[in-house]
Each structure stands twice: as structure tokens, then as C-alpha cells.
Amino acid sequence: MKKEHQDVVIFPGWKRQLEQDGLEALKEKRYEDALEKVKLLEQFEAASYEILTGKIICYIELNRYDEAIALCRKLMKEDEDNYYKYLHIYITVLFQTSQYGEIISLLDEIFSTEKVPYTYREQFNQIYNLSQNFYQDEEAHNPTTEIQHFIQNLDGGSFQEQWRLLSLLRKKPVGDYIDDLIPYFSDNELNPVIKTGLLQWLTEQDVDREIEIEKFNQTKVVNPKNLSDILESNCAKEIVQSLDIIEQNDPTLFEFTRQILFRFLYVYYPFVPEQEDCLPISEAVLSLALEYLQLEEGHHSILDGESERREFWMDEIKRLEMKYFSQIE
Structure with a gap:
């Protein structure tokens, strides 16, 4: 897209005044005013690294995180000299918005494909380790995600992974997912050991419902609540x-x-x-x-x-x- 005044050169004095006013507004936490000054500088393609960084900060302080993230991505592509500075801000915004999985994936790729300068690598490692810890904590306290992952794994997943996930889930509520689990009791491809584990889970949760289960060419209708050990x-x-x-x-x-x-x-x-x-x-x-x-x-x-x-x-x-x-x- 063409700039509004791409053929007009901004006077140096005016540029310095806009920069000063913008940074002053940022310092005084007048973020909307600061964005107006940045917008004027951008129209004349006169926004420096410091000014564009200020724009990202304004977005963050105004809780306009999507715009902050989009701007970081844009600047990382366009300003190679300041790539790692923008990347650092970008990762910080992701961390601030609890996007730990995104950080882990991003840094995994960067560490494997780029030679990150030492000063940034140390900071990135710290953020990476924290993100892993927080991400694992989130997964541990998010039974919905775990159960959904388990159900997906029942279709063609390895027996060991199915058994591991089932063992983790056995103490958690199953009520909202009974309809999703019932078809697997008649699935000839599913290991009968997993079927037994599923049935025990429903029994332990006192599920009162008729379920048809198939094993070894036999079919039986059972109610988990009434099953014996x-x-x-x-x-x-x-x-x-x-x-x-x-x-x-x-x-x-x-x-x-x-x-x-x-x-x-x-x-x-x-x-x-x-x-x-x-x-x-x-x-x-x-x-x-x-x-x-x-x-x-x-x-x-x-x-x-x-x-x-x-x-x-x-x-x-x-x-x-x-x-x-x-x-x-």
C-alpha cells in the first residue's frame, strides 16, 4: 500500500518535534496521543526503530495485543538490523499473553535454524524454560485438553500412549465425554485392555447408562454402575x-x-x-x-x-x- 505522503519530504525539525512529542506522550502514558504522532511519522516513512518500538509498547499498554503481535511480525521481516530486538519484544508479548506453546514452537525452530547472538540466546533460554514449566502446568490442570487428546489417540494411536493417558485420566470426571467414548466399546480395532480400562473408569464414576461392548466376537450390554470388580x-x-x-x-x-x-x-x-x-x-x-x-x-x-x-x-x-x-x- 502506498504511503499518503511518500513523495513529500518531512522537514527535519518537524520530524524531531513529532518524535519528541510521541516519546513524551509515551512517557506520560498518553498512549493514544503517542500513536497519533507515530502515525504521522509513518505517513512520511520517518518512523525510527525507537518510535516503532514505542508503538508496540502503546499497543501492549492498551491491551491491543493482536496488533502488537502483528506489528512485531511485520517489523521482524522488514528490519533485519533490528530483527532480534523485535523478536525479543515479540516473544515477551507472547509470554505476557500466556501463549507458552507458541513460544516453545517458535524458539525450537529458531534454536535449530539460527545462530542466535549470545546476549539474546541467554534471555531466550530463560523465557523458553519458563514457558515449558507454565505450559506443563497448564496441561496438568486442564483435564478437558487431556481427555480430548486421549479420545483423539484412541483412533490409531499407540497402545502404550493410550494406556498412559488413560492411567492419568482415571481420577478425573468423565461425564461430559461419555457420548464420545461409547463408540469405542464396539471398535474391533481397539485393544480390549483399553476397553476394560475405559469401563472401569465409567464404573468408578458411577455412570448409570446402558453400554454395548464387543470383545472376541461377543457382544454384551452392561451398565457400569452395576458392574462388579x-x-x-x-x-x-x-x-x-x-x-x-x-x-x-x-x-x-x-x-x-x-x-x-x-x-x-x-x-x-x-x-x-x-x-x-x-x-x-x-x-x-x-x-x-x-x-x-x-x-x-x-x-x-x-x-x-x-x-x-x-x-x-x-x-x-x-x-x-x-x-x-x-x-x-
Whole structure:
């Protein structure tokens, strides 16, 4: 855009008077008056670095931050000699307006592509570190952002990241996001371990709503508020009770067996094995515990010979453990 008086030369005396009046108005906090003087100087392309810096300060003091930021960006492009001075002001305005993420992204790029003068680099590092701290604090105290990020991550995100985010969110309110989460209970691509974690989250929050959940080609409608704990099903209780003698004679073996059982049932939850499979599963988790602890030779008498169903469930528990749970470690 052409300046209004680009072909007219401003008299040096008038220029000095406008500069003096503008800086005086700035000093006296008459920011609107100062901007008028700056505007006149700009019309004659006679605004110095000091005057343009004063203009940015006026915008900041008048809470016209968007204009201050836009002017900084413009001057950073047009005035290479004062680039880092304007950049410093620009970053300061971003910091003042709590735009910590923008500062981090900007300085990451600048540090990797530019050789920043030492004096500015030291100041920029200080602002960068403060911005990181404030940004992390904001994220930690912004459950809405965290939940939105988690929901986005359920579509194709890594299992480890999904599990990490879910673990962080479990103590936070879920009410406003139930409708967003419900479709994932029927998503065949979602790890069943994550589905169980989601269901527990809703249960802990006393969510009273019918939800259809699909796992392993089975479909079931459940109400989280009415669900029992994973080890409270009849089958789980029967299995734990059948291991009572192990608990009395070898508490370490019992606890290890119980952990294997819990992890297996966690993958299946809220589904439970058929009643006729409870005993074979009990023998299977005990056999696996003996195998993992390398105690098979001294405990053969605990199990009743060979059993096809026991071997089937041993293979099934191992498969589920490897496919769905081992990545959590």
C-alpha cells in the first residue's frame, strides 16, 4: 500500500518535534496521543526503530495485543538490523499473553535454524524454560485438553500412549465425554485392555447408562454402575477358592498365580468364562505360575495328570498375555 505522503519530504525539525512529542506522550502514558504522532511519522516513512518500538509498547499498554503481535511480525521481516530486538519484544508479548506453546514452537525452530547472538540466546533460554514449566502446568490442570487428546489417540494411536493417558485420566470426571467414548466399546480395532480400562473408569464414576461392548466376537450390554470388580465374578471366586491350599502352603506362588488370573480376566472383562471352564482355567493359571517360577518339578502332585482343557487354556492365556498385555511393561 502506498504511503499518503511518500513523495513529500518531512522537514527535519518537524520530524524531531513529532518524535519528541510521541516519546513524551509515551512517557506520560498518553498512549493514544503517542500513536497519533507515530502515525504521522509513518505517513512520511520517518518512523525510527525507537518510535516503532514505542508503538508496540502503546499497543501492549492498551491491551491491543493482536496488533502488537502483528506489528512485531511485520517489523521482524522488514528490519533485519533490528530483527532480534523485535523478536525479543515479540516473544515477551507472547509470554505476557500466556501463549507458552507458541513460544516453545517458535524458539525450537529458531534454536535449530539460527545462530542466535549470545546476549539474546541467554534471555531466550530463560523465557523458553519458563514457558515449558507454565505450559506443563497448564496441561496438568486442564483435564478437558487431556481427555480430548486421549479420545483423539484412541483412533490409531499407540497402545502404550493410550494406556498412559488413560492411567492419568482415571481420577478425573468423565461425564461430559461419555457420548464420545461409547463408540469405542464396539471398535474391533481397539485393544480390549483399553476397553476394560475405559469401563472401569465409567464404573468408578458411577455412570448409570446402558453400554454395548464387543470383545472376541461377543457382544454384551452392561451398565457400569452395576458392574462388579474383576475378581468378584462367580467364576473368579471359584478359581481363587480352589487355590486356597496354595495360599496356605506357598503365599508367593499363590500371589503369582492370582496375578496371572487377574490379567487374563482383565482382558476378557466384562465377559467371564463358562462355568465348566473355571476348573481348567484354575489349573492353567497354576501351571503357568509354576512354569514361570520354574517350580514344575517339585509340584507335580498339585495337578491331576494331563488335561486337554488345561493345556488349551494355558495356550490361550499365554496368547492373550503376549498380544494384549505384554506391551504395558
